[in-house]
Amino acid sequence: MSATDKKSQSNYGMRKCSSEKIITMKNPLHFLLQPISTSTLELQKVQILDTNISIEDGFNVIIDQLSAPVYDSKKEKFIGICDLKHFLSYILYKLPFPPTGDYVESSITDMELFPFTILDKKSSVLQLLKYFDTGVHRAFILNEKKQIEMITQLSILKWFKDNAHEFGDMKNKDIISLDRTYNLHSFSKVHSILDTEPVFKAFQLIQKYKIYGMPIVNDKNQIVGNISIHDLKYASSNLDKLSLPLKMYVEERPPITCDKSTKLSELFNIFLNNQIHRVHLVEGGKPIGIITITDIISMIYNHTLSSNPDNKSSSIQM
Incomplete structure (x- = not known):
């Protein structure tokens, strides 16, 4: 085989490999197109x-x-x-x-x-x-x-976890990579509250900022707990509990956190094992962001659209 033929074959192999990569990356989440x-x-x-x-x-x-x-x-x-x-x-x-x-x-x-x-x-x-x-x-x-x-x-998240093999390398990416490559919105503004404040003050802030929850911090801005709108359930039978300082209200529930090295597959486990909708992103014990299930769903949904431009108009009409 001549050098020219070898070069041609080599180039063909590179094109084939490149083509296969494009095909692999074009539709990495094709399983999302199946009916509910x-x-x-x-x-x-x-x-x-x-x-x-x-x-x-x-x-x-x-x-x-x-x-x-x-x-x-x-x-x-x-x-x-x-x-x-x-x-x-x-x-x-x-x-x-x-x-x-x-x-x-x-x-x-x-x-x-x-x-x-x-x-x-x-x-x-x-x-x-x-x-x-x-x-x-x-x-x-x-x-x-x-x-x-x-x-x-x-x-939805449990279904993602059960089908984690469909995500390819995505499930092994850490938060920094997910944010950089797939636009995981993890570094949004964090509204926090001191653990000495009464519970009702936290709910007032949740209503004011139109959010579902926030981290509780001590006087050193280190996260010590979490308060969410779901905590209304625990006070429904006794509203007097809402006058307690937050440190007493959540003292038996340690904060659920992650850091920049946490992988997507690990986030699945954190959410599901604790049955929560948000995880606080910390650095040195201090909250620097929040990752919600909405963020993960949005990341996967929008990545699917960008990987499948032909499906934008035909596959997602509601």
Whole structure:
């Protein structure tokens, strides 16, 4: 074989290798295009809130379910979705010490509900991720019997973990690499609160900043705990607990953290083992960022779109 032939063969091999790499990288998450019905995603039963229900009874449902579609029986249609955040002003208004001062909603219909969106089981998982990319924590699915079921962010994450082999090298990337290569939004502004502040102050800040949780820090700005809107559940039967200093309220729950070297596969385990929606990114014990399940879903969803430009218009319409 001549030198020219060898060079030509070598170049062909390089092109072939390069082509194979492009093919591999073009569609690394093709499994997301499968319908929800054929996936192993866990669906849960849902209790629907009627607009006639009282705020108190609605809150009791949300404590257990965390989110629910709201149905107006007079109009015979769904009018929105509510979660714990919608009941925060109700809780603050009921407190026996100076609350926000805002008027509390008197009924479910007075709340600024999330828009009602429903997918069916024929929708692709990619369409489901598009919906979660908007920041919601739960999606409602219409099954074959015309019943509404629910898929949570944690269910999505478990499905990701069970299919970790589909991620290739992504699952082995640390947070720095994920942020640089896949735009993981982990270094957003951190709103923290001192552990000497009362619990209700944390909830006031959560409402003010329109967030779901924040780290609790000591006087050296070292993270010692976490407070989230889900903690409303623990105070629902005794609002006096909300006057306690945060260090007493969360003393039995150590903070869940990660650092810049934490890998995506490790983040899966942290979220799932602790059944949480956010992990605090720390450096030297001090919070420097927050990683949420929404961040991970958004990263994977948007990476899938950029890897599959042909599917942008045809595969993700809801």
